[in-house]
Amino acid sequence: MSSGGMCGGVANACYVYPGAPATPGIVTPDISFSRGIYMDGSITMDDGKVITIWGFTDLAVNNGMARPFPSPTIRVTEGQIVHTSLAVPGDMWVHTIHHHGIEPAWQNDGVGHISWDVQGTYIYQWRPQHAGTYFYHCHTNTVLHAEMGMYGALIVDPVPDPNDPPGTKRVFAGGPAYDVEAVWACDEIASSWHTLCWDAGTCGGDAGLNRLEADYFIITGVDGAKSALTDPRVAVNMSLGQTLLVRYIAAGYYPQRITFGGLTATVVASDGRPLPNPVSMTSIHAVAAERYDCIFTPTATGVYDVTVEFLDWVTGNTLGTARTRITVS
Ligand SMILES: [Cu+2]
Numbered sequence: 001m002s003s004g005g006m007c008g009g010v011a012n013a014c015y016v017y018p019g020a021p022a023t024p025g026i027v028t029p030d031i032s033f034s035r036g037i038y039m040d041g042s043i044t045m046d047d048g049k050v051i052t053i054w055g056f057t058d059l060a061v062n063n064g065m066a067r068p069f070p071s072p073t074i075r076v077t078e079g080q081i082v083h084t085s086l087a088v089p090g091d092m093w094v095h096t097i098h099h100h101g102i103e104p105a106w107q108n109d110g111v112g113h114i115s116w117d118v119q120g121t122y123i124y125q126w127r128p129q130h131a132g133t134y135f136y137h138c139h140t141n142t143v144l145h146a147e148m149g150m151y152g153a154l155i156v157d158p159v160p161d162p163n164d165p166p167g168t169k170r171v172f173a174g175g176p177a178y179d180v181e182a183v184w185a186c187d188e189i190a191s192s193w194h195t196l197c198w199d200a201g202t203c204g205g206d207a208g209l210n211r212l213e214a215d216y217f218i219i220t221g222v223d224g225a226k227s228a229l230t231d232p233r234v235a236v237n238m239s240l241g242q243t244l245l246v247r248y249i250a251a252g253y254y255p256q257r258i259t260f261g262g263l264t265a266t267v268v269a270s271d272g273r274p275l276p277n278p279v280s281m282t283s284i285h286a287v288a289a290e291r292y293d294c295i296f297t298p299t300a301t302g303v304y305d306v307t308v309e310f311l312d313w314v315t316g317n318t319l320g321t322a323r324t325r326i327t328v329s
Helices: 142-147 191-195
Strands: 031-044 050-058 071-077 082-088 098-100 120-126 132-137 151-157 180-189 216-219 236-238 244-250 256-259 265-270 273-281 283-286 291-296 302-311 318-328
Touching (some): 031 071, 071 082, 132 244, 151 244, 180 236, 180 302, 180 318, 216 318, 244 283
Parallel strands (some): 031 082, 180 244, 236 318
Antiparallel strands (some): 031 050, 132 151, 244 291, 265 273, 265 291
C-alpha cells in the first residue's frame, strides 16, 4: 500500500467526530446509490509521474473494486427522494459525502464537523429541488480530501416534458434541449500533498495545506497537458447541427478562466439555477465549486481547442493550463 492515507488512527486525530447513526425520518427512496472509499487509486500523468488518488467507489459495480477518478457520477431527477449510502470501513478512517449545492437537513449535509464523519455506514437522504449541475465531495479534512480526488459529478435532470419527443434531454424544465453532453471538472493537483496522512493538519501542526503549489492541471481526471485533448472522457466529437451541453465544474481551488477556441458559449444556468436570461460568453472566469451550464451550437465544422487557465489568487497570473478539444464534423 503506497497511500499516505494509511497513517494515524481516528483516536489520535483532532476535530473528527466518528459516527453513523440511523438516518432521521428515513423513507423509501426513489433511487439509491452506494459508495465506498478507496485511498489507493492513482493517476498517471503525461510525463509518467504516478500520483496517489483517493475517491469513492460504486459498491453496486464489481463490489467497488474499481478506482474511478473522478468518483462515479450521481445522476437523479428533480424531486426524487435519493439515498446515498456511504460505507467507511475501519481501515479507511472517516469520510463524508457532501452533495454540494443540494440543501438537505443538516444530518444529511455531510459536513463532518457539523454532524459526524462517517465510520461505518450512513445513508444520506436528500431530495433535489432544482435541475442542474452539481458535484459531491468528501467534507472530512476537506482541503486535503477534496484535493486528493474525493469528488464526482452530481447531475439533476428535469422531469421529462410529456410534450417532448421521447428521449429529449433538457438542462432544466423549459430550458434548452441538447444532443451531446460533456462534463468538464477542472482541477489542479499539488503532487506534494499526495503523500500526506488522511488527518494531516487536523491537530494544528503545519502540514503545508495553506500553500497550494499545484504542478498538474486536469480535466475530469485526465491530464490537461496533452491527454485531455483526445481522451474520449473529456474531448467532444459532435456533428454540425447538434447542440452541445458542457457542464463546467470548477473543481479546484485556484480561480479559473476557460475559453472555447473561438466558439461562443450560451450560459443558461449556474450553480443549479437557470439564469434569468442566457448570456453569450467567449470565456468564463470561475472560482472554486462554481458550475456553469454552457450550450454550444457551432455553425461551422472545425477543431476548437478549449483552454482552462488556473490563476494566482492575488496576481491573476496564469499558474497552469489544461486543454481539451471540441471537434465538429
Ligand atoms: Cu475523505
